[in-house]
Amino acid sequence: MKEKELRRSLSVFPIGTVMKLTDLTARQIRYYEEQQLIQPQRNDGNRRMYSLNDIDVLLEIKDYLAEGINMAGIKHIYEMQEQEQEKKQAALKRPVTDEDVRRIFHDELLQQGRLNNDEQGHSTLFHTHKPL
DNA sequence: ATTCTCACA
DNA sequence: TGTGAGCA
Numbered sequence: 114m115k116e117k118e119l120r121r122s123l124s125v126f127p128i129g130t131v132m133k134l135t136d137l138t139a140r141q142i143r144y145y146e147e148q149q150l151i152q153p154q155r156n157d158g159n160r161r162m163y164s165l166n167d168i169d170v171l172l173e174i175k176d177y178l179a180e181g182i183n184m185a186g187i188k189h190i191y192e193m194q195e196q197e198q199e200k201k202q203a204a205l206k207r208p209v210t211d212e213d214v215r216r217i218f219h220d221e222l223l224q225q226g227r228l229n230n231d232e233q234g235h236s237t238l239f240h241t242h243k244p245l
Numbered sequence: 246a247t248t249c250t251c252a253c254a
Numbered sequence: 255t256g257t258g259a260g261c262a
Contacts, residue, residue: 128248139248140255158262160248 121169124154124162131163135171145174148184150191 128139135142145151146161151170153161163171177187204213 129246138255140257143249144255158248 121165124164124167126163126168128161128163131168131171134168135175137171137175142171145171148188150174150187 126134128142131137131142132139143161146153151163151167153163153167156162174187177190182190
């Protein structure tokens with residue numbers, strides 16, 4: 114199931130379309146690219162072409178901005194996400210150690226505890242992006 | 246008509 | 255971030 118990922122990564126929208134979809138100015142969209150938050154492709158005419166993934170990120174950035182988070186903070190958020198993904202990928206390549214087993218058991222216990230206390234299943238776990 | 250880069254009364 | 259210039 115990564116045919117879907119492939120499509121979402123296809124750069125097919127010119128900046129004008131992205132502007133309408135995100136309600137951001139071209140200036141802002143290019144600035145966020147400068148900040149490494151998105152990496153749109155370029156076509157033969159040096160025109161930026163955005164993917165659905167790029168648009169999703171842009172929308173997220175707009176939300177974070179609306180919540181009062183500055184560029185530095187937003188960049189930190191994506192840097193963290195990258196680091197977490199690197200850890201998960203590293204874990205897949207490395208043979209499981211005793212430490213890993215302990216950690217997994219530990220997480221398992223914590224998760225069961227949450228399930229027993231949170232009937233609705235509302236994972237308050239991921240609502241960690243509040244202004245400092 | 247659109248987008249790009251660069252610069253700033 | 256906005257905006258206008260001069261290109262492609």
